[in-house]
Amino acid sequence: MTGTQRESINFKLPKTLAAALRKAARERKTTATSLVIQGLHHILGDVPGTEVSVEIRLAQLEEEFFSFQESVVGTSNNHQETRLTNVEAKLEDLSQRLARFEGALIQMQSSINASRSRNKSSYPYQNSAPPKLEPKNLEQLAMRLNTSASTLQEKHTTLSQKDFELWTKERDLSDYSWRFNQKDKLYHPVK
Numbered sequence: 001m002t003g004t005q006r007e008s009i010n011f012k013l014p015k016t017l018a019a020a021l022r023k024a025a026r027e028r029k030t031t032a033t034s035l036v037i038q039g040l041h042h043i044l045g046d047v048p049g050t051e052v053s054v055e056i057r058l059a060q061l062e063e064e065f066f067s068f069q070e071s072v073v074g075t076s077n078n079h080q081e082t083r084l085t086n087v088e089a090k091l092e093d094l095s096q097r098l099a100r101f102e103g104a105l106i107q108m109q110s111s112i113n114a115s116r117s118r119n120k121s122s123y124p125y126q127n128s129a130p131p132k133l134e135p136k137n138l139e140q141l142a143m144r145l146n147t148s149a150s151t152l153q154e155k156h157t158t159l160s161q162k163d164f165e166l167w168t169k170e171r172d173l174s175d176y177s178w179r180f181n182q183k184d185k186l187y188h189p190v191k
Contacts, residue, residue: 021035021036038059041060042059042060042063133176133189135181135184135186135187135188135189136178136186136187137185137186137187138152138153138187141168141178141187144172145168145171145172145178146171147171155167156180161179164178164179164180165177165178165179165190168187176189176190176191177189177190177191178190
């Protein structure tokens with residue numbers, strides 16, 4: 001505190017406070033007077049005509065730092081909690097949308113399946129028997145099964161009769177199986 005004139009003032013302090021002041025001064029390797037001055041600066045703030053010692057300024061900076069640190073920690077925790085809450089809300093919204101989407105897909109699939117079963121079971125001729133399918137040659141059956149003649153020929157030669165019938169049934173929209181007849185060289189429907 002060089003350059004600042006000092007005046008002696010006598011204070012009467014409680015003995016325990018005076019003892020605590022001396023002990024704190026020893027621990028900080030300073031004088032009791034310096035600690036009292038630091039305390040006064042803390043309470044009074046900047047007083048014109050006084051120089052702030054490095055020790056006092058350091059104490060003030062330390063106090064400001066801890067205050068700032070507490071505000072940052074509090075703010076970042078609040079900010080993180082807000083962000084986490086927002087993310088949770090968005091995930092919940094996405095989850096609800098996905099559930100609605102899945103529900104719509106299930107309804108669509110049910111409608112498609114119901115439509116297929118109606119198409120398979122109902123015929124335009126209510127009082128008459130369904131039209132009988134005629135045997136098909138290689139090209140006709142390939143077209144009906146939505147495949148090429150070479151693929152159909154390959155499946156016929158490589159698969160067993162039972163597997164070939166299953167394969168054709170899977171590809172036929174009316175769920176007919178087809179069996180090759182050696183005599184007429186045509187594919188006949190098997191229901």
